[in-house]
Amino acid sequence: MKPLFFTLLCCIAVHSQTITKYSASFKGTMDIFADRFETGIELNAFSKRHLFTLGYYFDRETSILSASFQGDIYRQLNLLVGGYSDTKNEKFRFQYQAGVGQLWIKSKVESPEEVFKRTQDVKTITLPLKIGGRYIPVHFLSIGIDIQASINEHKTLLRPMLSLEIGKLRNK
16 A cells, blocks of 8 residues: 555656646535535646545534434545546536545444444545536636545445635636
């Protein structure tokens, strides 16, 4: 795992000489049917054709009707590499990425007596995938939606996320 992260960081460093745009993206989603709420932040660097992302996401299963915590907690750290395509006027962007990540799951496990509850921690490597679209009304701000997947051996996650992105996103 560590050599793979090192290799990806070296690739980013090589392309850093050609970084033309950069941004911080704040994400969120709420699934009322599955009682899940997820937030995240991503740091993005754009070269002429490539997109590099470091993202952290926090997800928990909870009951929307009650304020108390009910279920599992998911934390994920991703390193993604991909590409993007802008329209001619640079107001719309389509992006696609894949990478490697680490997922931490903290689950409540009930004993056979159902009186005592304990937690079970799981750490696993994931294959994160992401596609998305953005509307860029001004050169420093965009709004968009992503479809993100996290493929791993314990629980595959698939979720849409709204995104607010701030940074140097297009030429003036």
